[in-house]
Amino acid sequence: MTFDEKYFDIGRLDRLSYRETCVHRLDPRAKVVATMLFLLTVISFPKYEIVALAPFFLYPVLLLTVGEIPVRFIIRKIIVVSPFAVFIGIFNPILDTRTAAVIFGVSLSAGWISFLSILLKFALTVSAALLLIATTSFSGVCHALRRLGFPALFVSQILFLYRYLFVLMEETMRIIRAREMRSFGSRGAGMKVFVRLIGILFLRTVDRAERIYYAMLSRGFQGDIPTLKRSRIVLPDLVFLSAMIAYLLIFRFFPVTEGIGRVAQELF
Amino acid sequence: MSHHIVEFKEVSFRYPDGTEALKGVNFRITHGESVGVVGANGAGKSTLLQHMNGYLMPTSGTITIGDLILTKKTRREIRKKVGIVFQNPDDQLFMPTVFDDVAFGPLNLGMDEASVRERVRKALGMVNSLALQDKPPHHLSCGQKSAVAIASVMAMEPDILAMDEPASNLDPRSRRSLITLLKTFKHSKIIASHDLDLILDVCQRCIVIGGGAVVADGPSAEILSDKAFLEENSLELPLSFQRRS
Numbered sequence: 476m477t478f479d480e481k482y483f484d485i486g487r488l489d490r491l492s493y494r495e496t497c498v499h500r501l502d503p504r505a506k507v508v509a510t511m512l513f514l515l516t517v518i519s520f521p522k523y524e525i526v527a528l529a530p531f532f533l534y535p536v537l538l539l540t541v542g543e544i545p546v547r548f549i550i551r552k553i554i555v556v557s558p559f560a561v562f563i564g565i566f567n568p569i570l571d572t573r574t575a576a577v578i579f580g581v582s583l584s585a586g587w588i589s590f591l592s593i594l595l596k597f598a599l600t601v602s603a604a605l606l607l608i609a610t611t612s613f614s615g616v617c618h619a620l621r622r623l624g625f626p627a628l629f630v631s632q633i634l635f636l637y638r639y640l641f642v643l644m645e646e647t648m649r650i651i652r653a654r655e656m657r658s659f660g661s662r663g664a665g666m667k668v669f670v671r672l673i674g675i676l677f678l679r680t681v682d683r684a685e686r687i688y689y690a691m692l693s694r695g696f697q698g699d700i701p702t703l704k705r706s707r708i709v710l711p712d713l714v715f716l717s718a719m720i721a722y723l724l725i726f727r728f729f730p731v732t733e734g735i736g737r738v739a740q741e742l743f
Numbered sequence: 744m745s746h747h748i749v750e751f752k753e754v755s756f757r758y759p760d761g762t763e764a765l766k767g768v769n770f771r772i773t774h775g776e777s778v779g780v781v782g783a784n785g786a787g788k789s790t791l792l793q794h795m796n797g798y799l800m801p802t803s804g805t806i807t808i809g810d811l812i813l814t815k816k817t818r819r820e821i822r823k824k825v826g827i828v829f830q831n832p833d834d835q836l837f838m839p840t841v842f843d844d845v846a847f848g849p850l851n852l853g854m855d856e857a858s859v860r861e862r863v864r865k866a867l868g869m870v871n872s873l874a875l876q877d878k879p880p881h882h883l884s885c886g887q888k889s890a891v892a893i894a895s896v897m898a899m900e901p902d903i904l905a906m907d908e909p910a911s912n913l914d915p916r917s918r919r920s921l922i923t924l925l926k927t928f929k930h931s932k933i934i935a936s937h938d939l940d941l942i943l944d945v946c947q948r949c950i951v952i953g954g955g956a957v958v959a960d961g962p963s964a965e966i967l968s969d970k971a972f973l974e975e976n977s978l979e980l981p982l983s984f985q986r987r988s
Contacts, residue, residue: 692822
């Protein structure tokens with residue numbers, strides 16, 4: 476994938492959040508809290524848990540459908556970051572060789588189970604986070620964080636990160652294009668030039684940061700970014716949040732999947 | 744009214760690396776005047792503008808804005824009076840949505856919610872950009888960004904408006920509407936630009952900067968029609984004069 480394509484891909488995630496569905500209309504605070512609770516619940520499962528995690532896919536799938544988010548787009552994003560999770564879990568099957576189960580005569584070590592559990596948890600948490608961003612404008616998330624009591628410095632850092640990510644990427648794109656245009660098909664003199672490009676990008680960024688700070692001072696900046704209240708928690712938000720909490724509690728503390736399995740076993 | 748006066752007295756400025764950017768600049772701009780600042784690249788125009796609200800402090804000399812002399816203490820007050828529009832709107836629009844950006848200044852002035860909304864509405868209306876208010880700045884075109892950048896400064900209702908190359912990124916129509924807009928702004932304005940036709944259109948007075956000092960100060964129509972003088976200062980006749988000759 477070339478740099479240009481990558482760039483427009485990030486823009487796409489951002490554009491998804493401008494849609495108008497009932498998921499998008501929920502108060503950002505409700506969604507942020509729901510996502511955090513979801514993450515905590517998923518992470519809280521013990522390391523050999525697989526079956527009990529399954530019902531938690533219901534939440535991302537529901538959000539995807541109701542929020543009209545393209546499934547393949549989210550799956551691709553999850554795959555892109557999956558190496559992190561794979562590397563965390565990849566040694567489990569080697570280190571943890573206790574036999575945990577025998578399925579059709581093949582013994583399955585506990586390591587494989589914990590590896591699978593890590594992958595499931597990873598897919599759940601990352602998709603929940605991606606869906607939060609895809610269904611909520613980024614500024615909405617930031618305002619929500621601020622109003623939920625996160626420190627001002629932290630929130631303004633993410634705000635700027637988001638705002639200038641696009642500007643910086645454009646800047647990089649211009650530099651890369653300029654290099655490509657004059658390197659005539661070769662790799663543009665390789666590493667040495669590349670290192671210098673990064674240096675230049677850094678200097679430009681520092682300059683820009685200074686100018687932005689000047690612009691902020693010119694408009695009376697005093698350390699905290701002030702914002703207006705723009706949304707109110709209404710009934711649908713409360714309903715969403717309580718349904719979420721109920722859903723998380725039920726599937727965390729009652730072995731529902733196991734129960735279904737038992738019932739099925741008895742039937743047949 | 745004394746509070747819209749800008750006065751530079753023997754202002755000099757030396758950058759930390761030793762470059763002398765301003766060498767004894769003198770001028771006085773009174774209420775309601777619109778002044779163009781022109782000069783070659785690197786003549787010191789931007790440096791001059793950055794002194795107007797105390798981002799840079801003069802190494803020697805004094806700057807008076809209204810009835811305040813620029814010092815580290817009066818800087819904050821002065822920033823409320825002088826609105827500066829930057830050359831690159833990306834540097835100026837730092838908030839995630841257009842609305843937030845225009846509201847940034849008024850909120851910092853400590854205004855209440857209703858009046859902030861009113862200010863934002865007025866400022867965006869002035870530049871015909873009300874429809875953009877929920878958009879993030881990175882989805883705007885250059886012209887739209889410039890318009891919003893102007894609105895974000897106008898929302899502070901400054902007494903004095905200073906602009907650095909306001910028309911450099913604009914297509915002809917946006918440039919024309921900018922000129923119309925500038926003409927409706929009744930307070931003092933100071934515009935640094937290479938667009939001499941814009942200066943001729945908007946500013947009655949023109950200050951030519953060369954090598955960090957004022958080399959000419961007078962009516963735009965007079966200065967900008969002096970071909971020999973302009974060429975001496977790496978400038979040329981405005982296009983509208985070229986056609987005539």
